Amino acid sequence: MISEGEAEVLAACSDRSMRRPESPIRVIDIVAMGEQQRYIVLRSRQRPCPFLGNEGECVVYEHRPVACRTHLNLDDDDLLCRTVPSYPASVPYADATHIYRYSLLIQRNEIVADIRDFFEAEQPTP
Structure with missing residues (x-):
């Protein structure tokens, strides 16, 4: 989930x-939700991020949203980033979710949506 402001930054830089x-x-509505409902709304989708390059690298890394900045993985491969449908995943090395939550709280009246709802995936060139 990213804020509309973060989406505007990504649009400008890309x-x-x-x-x-x-x-x-609205962020304020997410804050008011129960934990189970919040998990359903904020859970990851299985489609790849629209800002992944051909080699799997983030093409907007310097401008990435807070949700991406707080997804910490210190491993050499993507094993801990893989998701299993309907199963909440955690990264055992560090938990920065509180930083993400604080960033949402200062944007209480902002709208948020999945990054894929703001941007379509780039179509590969033949």
Whole structure:
């Protein structure tokens, strides 16, 4: 999940068109949700991030959103980043979710949505 402000930064730094998400959620509404409902709303999707390059690298790394900045993985491979459908995953090395939550709290009136709802995946060139 990223904020609309973060999406605007990504659009500007990548020259990609940003669209209005169909079902944005206000941060203040997420804060009011119960833990189970919040997990359902914020859970990861299985589609890849639209800002992954051909080699799997982040093409907006210097401008990445807070959610990405707080997803810490100190391993050499992506094993700990892989997700299993319907199973909450945790990274055993560090937990920076409180930093992400604080960043949302200072954006209480901002809308958030999945990054894939703001940007379409780039179509590979033939």
